[in-house]
Amino acid sequence: MMRALLLLAAALPLCAQDALVARGEKVFQTSCSVPYCHGPNGTAGRAPKLVGHSFTARELSNIVSDGIANKGMPAFGAQLPADDIRAVVGYIMTLRGSAPASASQTVAARTVPEDAQSGKALFFDAVRMGGCGRCHELEKRGSRVATDLKTAAAHTDLRSIEVHHVMTAQPAGESAFPVLVAEQSQKRVRVFDLSSPLPVLRTFAPDAVKLTAGSAWEHREAVSGYSDAELQEIAKYLQWVAAAK
Ligand code: HEC
Numbered sequence: 001m002m003r004a005l006l007l008l009a010a011a012l013p014l015c016a017q018d019a020l021v022a023r024g025e026k027v028f029q030t031s032c033s034v035p036y037c038h039g040p041n042g043t044a045g046r047a048p049k050l051v052g053h054s055f056t057a058r059e060l061s062n063i064v065s066d067g068i069a070n071k072g073m074p075a076f077g078a079q080l081p082a083d084d085i086r087a088v089v090g091y092i093m094t095l096r097g098s099a100p101a102s103a104s105q106t107v108a109a110r111t112v113p114e115d116a117q118s119g120k121a122l123f124f125d126a127v128r129m130g131g132c133g134r135c136h137e138l139e140k141r142g143s144r145v146a147t148d149l150k151t152a153a154a155h156t157d158l159r160s161i162e163v164h165h166v167m168t169a170q171p172a173g174e175s176a177f178p179v180l181v182a183e184q185s186q187k188r189v190r191v192f193d194l195s196s197p198l199p200v201l202r203t204f205a206p207d208a209v210k211l212t213a214g215s216a217w218e219h220r221e222a223v224s225g226y227s228d229a230e231l232q233e234i235a236k237y238l239q240w241v242a243a244a245k
Contacts, residue, residue, distance in 0.1 A: 017090070024091025027084045029144055030182055030190070030201065031076065041140060042095040047073065051095045060089045079203055112240065119237030128225045132234065134198055135222065138241055145192045145199045146180060150241055158231045161219040166194065170210040178217035194222075 032038045039045035055063070064085050067075030076085060112120050124141055125131035133142030136149050147165075155161055169191050170176040179191035182201060189206050192199040194217055223231065 020087050020090045021094055023084075024087035024089065027080065027088040028091050031080060031084075032088065033143065040137065040143065042092070050092055053092070053096060055092075055096075057089055057093055060092055061085065064089060112237070116237040116240040119233040119235070119240075122226065122230050122234050123237055129198055131225070132223070138238075143199075149238060152238075152242075154239065154242065156235070158223055158226075158235065159220040163215070163217060163219060166215045166217045167191075168212045168215045169193075169204075170212070171204060172208055178215040179211070181211065184211070 033040045037045050037047040042050035065077035067073045124133040135146040137144045166178050168176050169179040177195040181191050183190040189204045
């Protein structure tokens, strides 16, 4: 009995560590791997990849808090609570070296069948600034800005998709723009700005922005860079993902 208790006690810090890393992974997804910057799970985005880095926790903590002047890395010290910074540093530390540490990274990539391959390439097309992947994540690639398509119903027309969650943000002294709300708390409001070709995550004090339901934003704007034939290829890829989930 005593022995079991001791073992339990020894295991506790590990669980706490896991919880910290899991929370850090979430912070990373919403604050670091937005389309403009680091890629999902530490892969390369517009900012450098973080998988395999050799920073110490203290160095990372300084970089995240203070930013890197002239390099485009913003200072998050004033934006994120200290706990979130600690968590995200804990998560990024699991990306050190070459060993993938997070559960989501170890999911083996399945082979995409031939008839879905061109659709997949189009979905993440770099020429189209990431294509559908600018807003949707699939197979651990792309950005989790909008709906998870793995669980979405099948759609035959990717242009006229009904929009339910897009709202209108009206910051004081700025023109209104369509957004997807990422976080809304008493402390802050964080929204993905859909008026930008690459949705940018913007943070406001709650009283500095007014959110209203609905918007004139249409999905056809998001997919206007694709031809009908290309959208059909992409639909095949989506069907394969849905069938293989
Ligand atoms: C600029 C961001 C953006 C891009 C790019 C984009 N989408 Fe979307 N997508 C959205 C938003 C926003 C919604 C609707 C979310 C809501 O309000 O319910 C959506 C919804 C969808 C849905 C419906 C999901 C459901 O639950 O029924 C599908 C399917 C979809 N998108 C596929 C695509 C495909 C395929 C592409 C590329 C050809 C693409 N999207 C490109 C933002 C985007």
